[in-house]
Every structure is written in structure tokens, then in C-alpha cells.
Amino acid sequence: MRQINFLIIFAVCLAVVLFSLQNTQPTTVKIVQGIEVKAPLAIELLLAMWFGAVIAWLFSIWVRLQQQLVTFGFNRKLRSKEQQIEELEKNVENYKVELEEKQLPALSPSEPLT
Secondary structure, three states: OHHHHHHHHHHHHHHHHHHHHHOOOEEEEEEEOOEEEEEEHHHHHHHHHHHHHHHHHHHHHHHHHHHHHHHHHHHHHHHHHHHHHHHHHHHHHHHHHHHHHHHHHHOOOOOOOO
């Protein structure tokens, strides 16, 4: 899997480099009204890709944080249910013991009839 990832990243980087080499003419980018930046198209595209990668990375961190919070809630509920199960199992054992104690005197051996 790592080799496939490497090949994909290598191909994308190669395509970006080849595209950048062919697009070196200066262009103007309007950031906001009144602010313009003049730079080669390749630099502007690389900066746009970098900003996109940073935004994607931040989004992935946000999604992972949400998943951890959901998992934490599920684990807490699971622990609570396990404690309830343990308590119920203890209650069942106690009831079995009580039931056996109540049945023992009723089942005492009777005296032989002669």
C-alpha cells in the first residue's frame, strides 16, 4: 500500500512540476478590493495547492476529533452497561443462594415410617 501511495504522490508532484515549468508568465491575483499581487502563475498555483492541503489537513483533524469524542461517549456507555451487568449477575447469584437456603429446610429428610 505504501508503494501505491508513493506512486500516486510522485505522479501528482511530477504533474505539478511540469505544469509549473510551462506556466511561468506573470499574472495578477486580486485578494480583496484594492489589493493585487503580481507573481508567476506557477507560484500562485503552488500557493493555492498549499492552502488547499492545509485546509484539508485541518478538516481531517476536526473529523478525527469528532470521531474520538463519539468513541469516548460510546466507551463510557459501554463501561456503564458492563457495571450494570456485573451488578445484575451478583443479584442473580444472591437470589440463587437465598432460594437454596429457603428450599433446604423444606426438603429435610422425614422420619421413617415403621
